[in-house]
Amino acid sequence: MNAHTPTAPSAAQSVWLVAEREIGSRLRSKTFIVSTVILFLIALAAVVWGGFSASQSNAITVAVTSDTSSAVTGVDGLEVTDADSTDAALALVEDGTVSAALIPSDQVPDAAAPASGPFDYTIVANDEVPSGLMPLLSQSPAVHLLDPSSTDFLLRYFVALGFGIVFLLAASTFGGTIAQSVVEEKQTRVVELLISAIPVRSLLAGKVLGNTILAMAQIVVLAAIAVIGLSVTGQDLVLTGLGGPVVWFAVFFLFGFILLASLFAAAGAMVSRQEDIGSTTAPITTLVMLPYFLVIFFNDNSLVLTIMSYVPFSAPVGMPLRLYLGEAMWWEPLVALVILIATCIAAIVLGARIYSGSLLRMGARVKLSEALSRR
Structure with a gap:
């Protein structure tokens, strides 16, 4: 055998190559950079404004x-x-x-x-x-x-709003990007070149990994902005209460995003035109939006929050909020996390099956039953 014959990359190398490609393409996008900076500025302004508003001693x-x-x-x-x-x-x-x-x-x-x-x-x-x-x-x-309550209503509302908005924006933005990337590769036939060198499942895993890294980086920066902003504006009490819930939010978000990213990639593989993405991603987008509206309208309803904290698609919002409010026992986030991880694994398996069965099919939208039946 010729010593200079290139060897095929391993599965791990293939996944990382795709992840690097996803990260690089996003970081080279001016739209992504500008939108991210705007998001960070809005978050900083909100924290600082809230801090100075709270510091004003109204009668x-x-x-x-x-x-x-x-x-x-x-x-x-x-x-x-x-x-x-x-x-x-x-x-x-x-x-x-x-x-x-x-x-x-x-x-x-x-x-x-x-x-x-x-x-x-x-x-x-x-x-x-x-x-x-x-x-x-x-x-x-x-x-x-007259009506005891453990948490200030306004503070409770804004904490719920914060968790809900961050989850909604990050999951929908990066999830939609994954779906669009898959369709774009199908339209330009780039996917045929990619899978000739990289296994289909490695391609999917790389896309999910790359976008997960970017999404988690945004979460970390947003958390840092919140910590710095709360410290500078003297909201140490709020910061102390938010520390643990924010960490749990990051953990739940990680697995929740992987779950959703796998489904977004599979949904993108089922169509061949950008115009058709909405038809397959609509159900997933609804799952992303639902936790946001639930915490906005039911953040004072213990039953709804309890159910949310165990449902995989809403646990990244529901459980951290319950922890902040002091309504969750120490073991509840562990149980909810196990349920979320199990669902995440199932979603990855399902998404990979749909992705593999739809990726090379052009033309009309691939039916779910057809995607699942293809080997």
Whole structure:
């Protein structure tokens, strides 16, 4: 045998060659670079804006009665509303006119007995004590919550929005890119040259690997932006609560993206024209969009979030959010991750079968049954 005869690349080498090609083509794309920079700038602006908004000490609205008005006399940072009675003060709290009310301790609603202690008044609020109210008072009186809640609603909403948007943008952007790349290679017949040197499954694995690396790089940079932004703007408390959930989000996103990327590649292989991509990727796009809308509309629904955290397509959003809210037990993310990995493996096998059975078929859209039946 001639010593100079080139040897075929191994499976691992083939996968990495394709991955390098995917990464290189994306990094040479001005559209990709510009959109990525814009995404990072928007994320930085959002974090900084949120931090400075939170740092602005707006006056806390408080209702008092004639019996408790002396407790806020001379206290700065409060917007005091005088109520005619305890019932009137409570009504102001319930309808959101004020954030809290100071009422006599022996008139606390639904209290079994008057609150004991050095105070003759109690703070009453809807779901939580307004941030900054307690330090403004010389001492800490008893607290009675009408509707207890562990997390500030606005903060809860923005954390849910953040997880949902990042997952939606990264998965849909890179997933769509994979599908378009596959169709483009079919249209230009480049795929015929590629598979003459590289096995079909290695081609698929390389595409998934390359785009996964790029997607995870974006997630890491976004996480760094969040950490730096929260630190600079003095939101250490928020940062401490988000640390663990963000790490879990990255882990769940990794396997969730591989799952979706495999399906996007398979969907792209089923058509031969860019115009037809939507017909095969629509169901997958719906799966990507669903977690975003669910956390926006049901971020305060424990049942919906629990179901989301175990469904593979929504677990990357649902489980980290539940961890942030403190609603998940320590073992739940591990169980959800096992389910996600098992589903990911099944999706890779299914996607590879469809990809292999459709890649060289030109013309009309390949039916799913035909793609699965081809060897």
